[in-house]
Amino acid sequence: MEINGVEIEDTFAEAFGIQVSRVLVTAATKKLAKIAATEATGYGTSVIGCPAEAGIDGYVPPQDTPDGRPGYTIMICNPTQKKLDHELLERIGMGILTAPTTAVFDALDDADEKLKIGFKLKFFGDGFEKEVEVGGRMVNSIPIMSGDFLIDSEFGIKKGVAGGNFFILGDSPASALIAAETAVDAIMSVEGTITPFPGGMVASGSKVGSNKYKFLNASTNEKMCVTLKDEVEDTEIPADVNGIYEIVIDGVNEEAVKEAMKEGIKAACTVTGIKKISAGNYGGSLGAYQIKLQELF
Structure with a gap:
């Protein structure tokens, strides 16, 4: 799609x-x-x-x-x-x-x-x-x-929903950043939702736990780090992608989060240089809600 x-x-x-x-x-x-x-x-x-x-x-x-x-x-x-x-x-x-x-x-x-x-x-x-x-x-x-x-x-x-998210993959750090800002602006129009990270954008990304340090609850998502794509064997970053930002959304209900994700993704896809939209999940082990990207449209 x-x-x-x-x-x-x-x-x-x-x-x-x-x-x-x-x-x-x-x-x-x-x-x-x-x-x-x-x-x-x-x-x-x-x-x-x-x-x-x-x-x-x-x-x-x-x-x-x-x-x-x-x-x-x-x-x-x-x-x-x-x-x-x-x-x-x-x-x-x-x-x-x-x-x-x-x-x-x-x-x-x-x-x-x-x-x-x-x-x-x-x-x-x-x-x-x-x-x-x-x-x-x-x-x-x-x-x-x-x-x-x-x-x-x-x-x-x-009871609301937290952790709705999508990844914006761009051909450069600048294109990914512009798309992320554009997505956050679009999400502001969806009542009952917030993007809690600085400026609405997640620069760090993370995964549950750690591969090396067992005392950590979360650590860097090495498969999505652009500076590691030539070092990590199972990288999930395409060769033509050099910038990635994540947008995380909390909402008063699942419907609000879905609407915010939809509007944010649509806005991000208007920016030149964006190659792909993905999302973060842990196979269903983290939360009860699975929001499928393609079904948003």
């Missing part, structure tokens, strides 16, 4: 279940809202080493937010409910409450459960906290130096 002359390999991306939250951060300006959203989602690339996977879902204009101010939806994900509760409390408390003019609202419509994040954070008000109505909902109002910080009492979580 080909798209714009780019081969779509007959393989699948192996994804796994994860607990997902979706939070709306608003502020007086779009710039301030994005700063807070960025702070709250930092150090959130992969649960291989990070305490959560996190990223910005998308921009929300003032007419669509409870307080009539610009905002961004963010997603914070963790394999367990207990750890996600902890991450939400710390990331909102330290990354958003501390940021100028911000407010925080639950943005997950079909939650499986609710966590009392705002109820816990309200005690920062030291007895001066109160409830107020904003946009038809009752929220906690916490007095802080710059004014009042507003936050919903409860935030929904649900």
Whole structure:
């Protein structure tokens, strides 16, 4: 199968279940809202080493937010409910409450459960906290130096999907990078998904475990390292490929991840020099979801 002359390999991306939250951060300006959203989602690339996977879902204009101010939806994900509760409390408390003019609202419509994040954070008000109505909902109002910080009492979580992915193989490092950036831009239009790695792009790649060092949970995917293609006997890199990037996607459900993968792959295939689209899997041993690339189209 080909798209714009780019081969779509007959393989699948192996994804796994994860607990997902979706939070709306608003502020007086779009710039301030994005700063807070960025702070709250930092150090959130992969649960291989990070305490959560996190990223910005998308921009929300003032007419669509409870307080009539610009905002961004963010997603914070963790394999367990207990750890996600902890991450939400710390990331909102330290990354958003501390940021100028911000407010925080639950943005997950079909939650499986609710966590009392705002109820816990309200005690920062030291007895001066109160409830107020904003946009038809009752929220906690916490007095802080710059004014009042507003936050919903409860935030929904649900079982989502993490690790949806595809590899972009280009004839040069530049073509692969441009295609990866183009793919991430396209994925931003798919609501309920994030690309948690820096700039949405994975430079490192990895495999489960290690061939040599047994103390590692993950190590370099030597079969997909362009500088090793002449050294590794079972390399998976074609001779005309000299640049590779991976895009990893987390979503509120499998359908959202599939849509993001589809849009990202289509966008990547518009870039000159892209030779092939592949995906990462471990034969089904890592996760319960097998998203077949060719079936996306």
